[in-house]
Amino acid sequence: RTVYVNGEYLPEERATISIFDRGFLFADGVYEVTSVLDGKLIDFAGHAKRLERSLGELEISAPCSVDDLLEIHRRLVAENDITDGLVYLQITRGAADRDFAYPTDATPTLVLFTQSKPGLADSPAARTGIKVISIEDQRWGRRDIKTVQLLYPSMGKMMAKAAGADDAWMVEDGAVTEGTSNNAYIVKGNTIVTRQLGTEILHGITRAAVLRFAREAQMRVEERPFTIDEAKAADEAFITSASSFVMPVVEMDGAPIGTGKPGAVATRLREIYLEESR
Numbered sequence: 541r542t543v544y545v546n547g548e549y550l551p552e553e554r555a556t557i558s559i560f561d562r563g564f565l566f567a568d569g570v571y572e573v574t575s576v577l578d579g580k581l582i583d584f585a586g587h588a589k590r591l592e593r594s595l596g597e598l599e600i601s602a603p604c605s606v607d608d609l610l611e612i613h614r615r616l617v618a619e620n621d622i623t624d625g626l627v628y629l630q631i632t633r634g635a636a637d638r639d640f641a642y643p644t645d646a647t648p649t650l651v652l653f654t655q656s657k658p659g660l661a662d663s664p665a666a667r668t669g670i671k672v673i674s675i676e677d678q679r680w681g682r683r684d685i686k687t688v689q690l691l692y693p694s695m696g697k698m699m700a701k702a703a704g705a706d707d708a709w710m711v712e713d714g715a716v717t718e719g720t721s722n723n724a725y726i727v728k729g730n731t732i733v734t735r736q737l738g739t740e741i742l743h744g745i746t747r748a749a750v751l752r753f754a755r756e757a758q759m760r761v762e763e764r765p766f767t768i769d770e771a772k773a774a775d776e777a778f779i780t781s782a783s784s785f786v787m788p789v790v791e792m793d794g795a796p797i798g799t800g801k802p803g804a805v806a807t808r809l810r811e812i813y814l815e816e817s818r
């Protein structure tokens with residue numbers, strides 16, 4: 541596999557970064573994951589825009605232009621023959637002598653790699669739905685910045701696996717924030733409910749597209765906090781992310797949601813999303 545590191549395209553075995561990189565020492569960096577379907581990048585512009593915002597919030601300078609980033613994405617997809625899969629991009633503040641105060645003049649580190657995921661759009665999980673558990677949200681308070689501090693979400697995913705589930709929905713002050721690496725939704729009657737944007741959740745690029753498609757299809761959308769009890773009493777539930785698109789959720793803390801099968805709204809939104817964004 542060819543990867544990209546600071547201006548160079550290299551075989552992955554030859555790619556290196558400094559042990560003093562602040563991404564490694566302080567999780568001082570941000571990332572994006574863009575999906576690829578039929579060799580085409582899905583919503584690159586949305587991901588590039590969020591990346592710029594994440595960098596701005598952390599005062600990390602952009603290593604190159606958005607056009608350059610698009611070119612790197614396209615070249616890696618082509619060189620690695622990615623039909624369906626993902627492009628991962630990470631920018632850290634760069635290498636500096638270890639100090640909590642960060643340097644204002646560090647040279648940012650830019651790393652990209654691809655992951656091939658054949659059949660990404662027709663994953664069997666979309667037909668059966670996934671199971672989630674609820675856990676406390678113990679992340680820091682700026683979840684709107686897509687940082688590489690992913691330890692708590694990793695632990696959440698492990699807690700889910702230990703409980704025989706696929707993922708965890710995180711709860712803060714009695715309300716669901718989001719999944720470990722996705723945005724969370726419930727459906728009651730003909731209303732889709734998902735938490736409003738703020739610092740408590742990541743502003744999903746898939747979320748923005750799916751809510752737009754839902755409204756265009758005359759579905760009712762309420763952006764507000766909801767509880768785990770509401771989720772358990774919902775008719776259906778689902779998650780969205782660049783890697784899962786729209787994925788039905790059929791079980792919460794061991795109890796079925798609705799019929800325990802993927803719901804009509806989630807199934808329809810998945811179809812619309814895949815149709816419209818390809």
Ligand code: PDD
Pocket residue numbers: 573718719720721722723741742743744745746747780781782783
């Ligand atoms: N995760 N919320 C969190 C905490 C996330 O990590 C993600 C994405 C999302 C969905 O955002 P988007 O629709 O832009 O992918 C919501 C990526 C896929 C990951 O970490 O692999």
